Amino acid sequence: MKELISGSDALIQSLILEGTDMVFGYPGGSIMPVYDRLFDYQDRLKHILVRHEQGATHAAQGYARVTGRTGVVIVTSGPAATNVITGLSDALMDSTPMVVVTGQVATPFLGFDAFQETDVVGITQPITKWSYQIRRAEDVAWAVARAFYIASTGRPGPVVLDITKDAQVGMTEFDYKPCNYIRSYNPRPDIKESDLLKAAELINRAERPMILSGHGVMISGAEAELAELAEKSDIPVATTLLGLSTIPSDHPLYKGMLGMHGNIGPNVNTNRADLIIAIGMRFDDRITGNVKTYARNAKVLHIDIDSSEFGKNIPVDATIHGDARDALLKLLPLIEPRKRTRWLGMFDKPQQIESEQVIERELHPAGPKMTMGEVAAKVSEATGHRAIVVTDVGQNQMLSARYSRYSEPRSIVTSGGLGTMGFGLPAAIGAKMGRPDRTVCFFTGDGGLQMTIQELGTIMEYGTAVKIILLNNNFLGNVRQWQALFFKGRFSQTPLVNPDFVAIAGAYGIPAENVETRDQLDGAIGRMLGHDGPYLINVNIDETDMVFPMTPAGGNVDFVMLNQTEIYPVD
Amino acid sequence: MDEQLFTVTVFTENQVGLLNQISIVFTRRCLNIESLSVSPSSINGIHKFTITCYSNRAMMERVVKQIEKRIDVLKSFLYTDDEIVYQEVALYKVPTPRLLDDRTVEEIIRRHNARILEITREYVIIEKTGHSDETESLFDELKKYDIRQFVRSGRVAVTKSPEEYLTMYLEEQECRLNEL
Ligand SMILES: Cc1ncc(C[n+]2csc(CCOP(=O)(O)OP(=O)(O)O)c2C)c(N)n1
Numbered sequence: 001m002k003e004l005i006s007g008s009d010a011l012i013q014s015l016i017l018e019g020t021d022m023v024f025g026y027p028g029g030s031i032m033p034v035y036d037r038l039f040d041y042q043d044r045l046k047h048i049l050v051r052h053e054q055g056a057t058h059a060a061q062g063y064a065r066v067t068g069r070t071g072v073v074i075v076t077s078g079p080a081a082t083n084v085i086t087g088l089s090d091a092l093m094d095s096t097p098m099v100v101v102t103g104q105v106a107t108p109f110l111g112f113d114a115f116q117e118t119d120v121v122g123i124t125q126p127i128t129k130w131s132y133q134i135r136r137a138e139d140v141a142w143a144v145a146r147a148f149y150i151a152s153t154g155r156p157g158p159v160v161l162d163i164t165k166d167a168q169v170g171m172t173e174f175d176y177k178p179c180n181y182i183r184s185y186n187p188r189p190d191i192k193e194s195d196l197l198k199a200a201e202l203i204n205r206a207e208r209p210m211i212l213s214g215h216g217v218m219i220s221g222a223e224a225e226l227a228e229l230a231e232k233s234d235i236p237v238a239t240t241l242l243g244l245s246t247i248p249s250d251h252p253l254y255k256g257m258l259g260m261h262g263n264i265g266p267n268v269n270t271n272r273a274d275l276i277i278a279i280g281m282r283f284d285d286r287i288t289g290n291v292k293t294y295a296r297n298a299k300v301l302h303i304d305i306d307s308s309e310f311g312k313n314i315p316v317d318a319t320i321h322g323d324a325r326d327a328l329l330k331l332l333p334l335i336e337p338r339k340r341t342r343w344l345g346m347f348d349k350p351q352q353i354e355s356e357q358v359i360e361r362e363l364h365p366a367g368p369k370m371t372m373g374e375v376a377a378k379v380s381e382a383t384g385h386r387a388i389v390v391t392d393v394g395q396n397q398m399l400s401a402r403y404s405r406y407s408e409p410r411s412i413v414t415s416g417g418l419g420t421m422g423f424g425l426p427a428a429i430g431a432k433m434g435r436p437d438r439t440v441c442f443f444t445g446d447g448g449l450q451m452t453i454q455e456l457g458t459i460m461e462y463g464t465a466v467k468i469i470l471l472n473n474n475f476l477g478n479v480r481q482w483q484a485l486f487f488k489g490r491f492s493q494t495p496l497v498n499p500d501f502v503a504i505a506g507a508y509g510i511p512a513e514n515v516e517t518r519d520q521l522d523g524a525i526g527r528m529l530g531h532d533g534p535y536l537i538n539v540n541i542d543e544t545d546m547v548f549p550m551t552p553a554g555g556n557v558d559f560v561m562l563n564q565t566e567i568y569p570v571d
Numbered sequence: 572m573d574e575q576l577f578t579v580t581v582f583t584e585n586q587v588g589l590l591n592q593i594s595i596v597f598t599r600r601c602l603n604i605e606s607l608s609v610s611p612s613s614i615n616g617i618h619k620f621t622i623t624c625y626s627n628r629a630m631m632e633r634v635v636k637q638i639e640k641r642i643d644v645l646k647s648f649l650y651t652d653d654e655i656v657y658q659e660v661a662l663y664k665v666p667t668p669r670l671l672d673d674r675t676v677e678e679i680i681r682r683h684n685a686r687i688l689e690i691t692r693e694y695v696i697i698e699k700t701g702h703s704d705e706t707e708s709l710f711d712e713l714k715k716y717d718i719r720q721f722v723r724s725g726r727v728a729v730t731k732s733p734e735e736y737l738t739m740y741l742e743e744q745e746c747r748l749n750e751l
Contacts, residue, residue, distance in 0.1 A: 121588060126595050130642045131588075150642055181751055183744045184584050184645040308636035 004171040007137030008037040011101065011163065012045060014144035017176045020072050022046045022063065022433060024056040028076025030116060031103030033168040035074075048433065048462065051454035053080045055426035057087020058452070061096045062430030065413045066388055066438075068219070070097040070152045071430065077103045078116030081162070082123070086420055088158045089127040093417025094242060095215060097156035099147045106165040107135050120162040129157035137170030141177070149179035154187030155306040156219060187305075191322040191330055198318045199301050200334035206275035206299075208343045209235045210266065212258060212287075215242035215416075216280015216304060216324045223409045225328035226279065227251065232332065234340040236347060238266030240281050242416045245406035249385065255347045259287045261398040261547045264350035264358075264568055268558040272346060273298045280304060280324045283313040284417065285553070293556045303327050350568070357562045358548050362403070369542035370518055372399035372443075372471045379441055379469055380404040382525050387439040387467075388413065388431050392424030392448035394478035396471045398547045400443035422451025428466045429458055439467065439529065446472045446498050456508040459534045467528050468505075468536040473543040474498055481546045485564065505536040512536035576605065577631045578650045578657065578728050581620040582612060582737050584643040593620060593644075596637045602626055606659070608725030614741070617645065623726050646740050650730065657728035661706035662688075663697040663713055664720035670695055673716070683709045694719065 005013070011034060015023065025047055027035040038047055050056040053075045060071025075084060081102040091098045105114040124131040130150045134143045140163070147159040203209060217226050223246050230237050230247070236255040237247050241262075247254045256263025258270070270276065276298045281287070288294040291313055299317040302310055307321045320327045362373035376399055380387070385405040391397040391414040401414060413431050415423040428442035449470060459466060473480075476494040483491050505512035515524045515537050528535040549568065550561045560568035583589045590609065597604050605623040612619040624631070631649050638647045667690065670676045680687065685699040699709050706723055 122591065125588065125592050126599070181748050182642065183741075183748070185642050186744070186747065306640070308633070308640050312633060312636075 002173045002175075005174050006033065006037065007134075007140050007163070007167045007170050007172060008034040010137060010140040010172055010174050011144065011168070012037055012041050013174060014141050014176055015072060016041070016044055018144065018148045018178070019069065020045065022048060023072040023074050024048045024050055024059040024063075024430065025074035026050060026053050026056060026076070026080060028080050028103065028116070030077035030105055030165055031074060031101075031168070033165065034101075034103070034163075047074075048458065050426065051457045052452065053083035054086050054422070055429075055452050055455045055458065057084045057091070057098065057100065058420075058423050058426035059430035059433070059455075059458075060098050060100075061087060061091055061094075061423075062390065062413050062427030063434035064096050064098055064430075065427075066410050066431045067434040068221070068410070069434075070099055070148055073098065073100040075100070075102055076116070077105060077120070078118050081118050081120045085123065085127065086418075088124055088160065090415055090418040090420045090423060091158035092127050092129065094415065095156050095219060096158065097151040098158040099144075099151050099161065100158060101161045101163060103168070104133065104162045104164045107167075110164070120160060124160045127158070128160050131160040131162070133162040133164065134167045135164050137167050137172035140167065140172065141174060145177060145179040146182065149182065150185065154185070155216075188323060188326075189321050191320060191327055195318065195320045196327075196330050196334060199303075199320055199331060202275055202299060202301050202318055203233055203235075203277065204336045204338075208273045208340070208346075209233070209275035209277055210269060210273040211235050211237045212240065212276060212278045212281050213237055213243045213246045214240045214279060214281025217243060217246040218410060219280065220305070220324040220326075221409075222279070222325035222328050223247065225325055225332065228332055229328055229335060233335050233338045234344065235277070236266070236269070236344055238262070240284070240287060240416070241401060241414060242412065243281060244401060245409055245411035248407050249405035250407070253344075255351075257402065260289075260551050260553065261402065261549065264354045264549050264560050265347040267549075267551060267560060268350050268568065268570060269346060270295050271297060271556070271558045276300045278302045278304075279328070282309045285313070288313060289551050289553070289555050289557045289559075353562070353568065354549060357566070361563075362399070362545075365542065365545070367542055368517065369540055370515075370521065371545045372396055372541055373403040375469060375471060375521065375539050375541075376400040376403035376443060378521060379525055382529055383439050383441065387411070387441045388435060390414070390424055390428040390431055390440060390442040392442075392444035393419045393421045394445045394448060394476070395473075395481065395545075395547050396443050396445040396448070396477070400469075400471070404441075421448040424448060425452045425455045425466075425468070426458070428468075429455060429464050432464050432466050433462070440465070441467045441469060443469045443471060445477060446470065446474060446496055446501070447476045449501075453504070456505065456510060459510060460508040463533055465533050468534070469528075470501055470536060470538045471541045472498070472501065472538050473541040473545070475543045477541075477543065478547075480543065484546065501536065501538045510534045510536055512538065515539040574625050574627055576623055576625055576652065577628075578652070578655055578726060579620075579622045579624065579631065579635060579638070579647060580650070580728065581622070581638055581647045582645040583618045583620065584645065585616050585618055586643045589618070589641070589643060590620075592641045593622070593638055596634055597622075597624065600630065600634065602630070602634065606723075606725035608727055614737070621726055621728055646737055648730075648736065650728070654732070655728040655730050657702070657726050658700055659703055659706060659724050659726050661699045661701075661709070661721065661723045663699070663710065663718055665695050665697065665713055665716045665718055667691065667693055667695050669716040676716075679709070679712050683712070685709055
């Protein structure tokens with residue numbers, strides 16, 4: 001007879017066999033057998049004790065986003081399971097591979113409102129790619145294999161494994177087989193020859209094509225192929241927020257970021273293009289604005305692994321269903337070399353106006369207080385534009401994303417689809433742990449930082465060298481901006497009474513300093529980046545500073561506000 | 572866009588929790604499920620859901636794609652009434668004395684192609700298979716006899732197409748497995 005091991009051992013060994021080297025978690029009653037067994041695997045599986053389960057999920061997301069590997073979380077039942085909901089939802093929206101193991105009460109207690117019982121599968125089904133309850137030790141290996149396969153393939157996403165206590169302690173034979181096939185799930189569809197031909201014809205015939213590069217390009221590792229396509233056919237490239245760093249910022253064909261606070265050129269030219277080539281992106285409403293007028297002169301070619309995105313928001317003329325890299329590799333030989341000097345020239349004027357009227361003001365403001373843009377630009381410069389930029393949500397997100405420059409792939413970690421305040425700090429921790437070789441700069445607001453500020457404890461414990469740039473305007477700045485623009489300047493519940501952040505960092509043993517005035521900024525950034533370990537700078541930001549340009553929600557993409565009073569002149 | 576009645580069929584693996592996964596696709600979009608029936612399909616281990624819903628085509632196409640995205644869903648299809656042969660079953664419970672008093676009962680049952688399943692001293696149970704307008708028109712006629720209970724099943728449907736898309740899909744997946 002084969003040797004028997006416990007369900008807990010089976011779980012841990014399965015994780016290790018899937019290549020997991022690090023899990024983010026927090027113990028509790030219904031997961032204690034697993035934690036007890038973890039004790040004996042410390043040499044092979046590093047457990048990071050976060051300070052709140054939400055932090056575990058965002059840390060796992062940060063880890064996954066920078067490494068491309070599946071982030072793993074282990075928590076207990078009940079309140080711990082409900083604490084992971086935000087992270088699951090965020091990971092689903094932003095296609096992040098993650099496996100979350102939740103403890104559950106023993107099978108005989110299911111449905112009796114036992115202590116710390118929650119219907120985890122019921123709650124998480126709408127916000128996961130797959131959610132499954134393991135009730136027997138012998139199902140552990142099968143479920144873990146399936147979980148990793150589902151989370152990491154196709155359009156990646158979060159998976160929940162809810163493991164009952166009796167499944168953790170039950171004994172089973174263990175024979176691990178990775179999953180590579182599920183009948184009802186084909187994550188790598190064969191690319192249709194006819195789709196490629198049609199796509200190539202559209203591209204070859206187009207006069208004014210524009211590439212919209214999204215997160216899918218990063219996920220599939222298609223950065224080189226993207227550049228090759230752009231260069232061969234001389235096509236301008238714009239990225240989504242999550243697509244930043246899929247093409248280097250200094251690439252001559254890179255024309256900027258799309259969206260509500262994106263660059264004017266790509267937004268306005270969306271409505272001048274005659275072909276939109278969307279790769280691994282999903283036409284979010286923050287990109288399209290008014291869908292009725294969006295890309296009104298263009299045919300749309302959509303390349304995506306998730307066919308449910310085709311035509312979901314924007315009607316499409318042609319599609320390639322498949323992995324972005326596969327698709328581009330097959331498409332490239334069919335593309336004719338072209339030069340599109342005139343069309344590319346049409347990005348010059350909006351770029352120039354944006355530089356003069358928006359960027360210049362942000363980088364060299366008149367007032368004594370600093371702007372978020374100038375801080376981000378300085379930090380980016382000081383890292384040689386090589387850092388991983390992690391952001392929280394709000395003005396700090398938009399401005400640090402806009403004013404950082406990117407030279408390597410996988411250099412942005414931000415909560416795009418869900419816009420989760422509090423995402424940033426734990427995500428930065430996960431990112432640094434996933435890529436200890438890279439500098440991780442985390443930009444945050446005073447509001448968002450306080451949503452998961454307890455994770456400073458995690459930084460303290462593990463010495464995680466996250467560089468925290470607190471863009472402190474003593475306001476919920478993004479909401480303040482909308483109040484200023486659309487609610488008559490009535491600042492309802494947006495001023496923040498803040499603690500002494502430097503003292504808080506100090507209490508956690510994290511070196512920190514206040515940056516009150518502009519002349520202190522360079523020195524502080526230098527000390528922050530020069531320090532071997534975590535560091536926080538608390539920068540005094542002008543609360544009246546706003547994120548521009550702005551295409552208001554639901555408006556046309558070529559209706560761009562340059563500031564509070566001026567509109568970009570479309571000719 | 573015009574609303575009309577659509578029939579969605581969903582073929583799934585035999586896993587728990589699928590009804591919830593499918594129904595939330597509708598509720599999230601504020602769509603009311605008109606009728607629902609679930610049963611094993613002709614293929615061992617595969618379950619079939621038949622759902623009817625009033626909406627427009629664009630919305631329903633989205634719904635079908637979202638349903639198919641669920642891991643344990645094999646395939647989902649969208650039909651209008653002209654593409655399928657479909658039926659429902661209705662049962663009517665009527666007090667016996669009222670029916671017997673009236674000579675036209677037999678004629679009504681014949682005309683509607685209905686049948687009697689059970690007669691007791693107190694009540695008669697009538698069954699009618701057909702489309703919903705047919706079961707409803709019998710309902711209207713029986714109303715005067717004081718219907719005590721009335722129930723209509725969800726729709727069951729088979730396609731008119733000579734192609735069996737599910738079988739084709741399963742064969743494709745078999746090939747995919749063999750290639751691994
Ligand atoms: C969890 C959560 N709650 C509320 C919001 C709504 N919201 C978006 S931005 C924002 C203000 C953020 O303020 P702060 O963190 O100080 O950053 P700033 O905009 O000033 O850079 C709020 C409240 C959100 N996105 N997430």
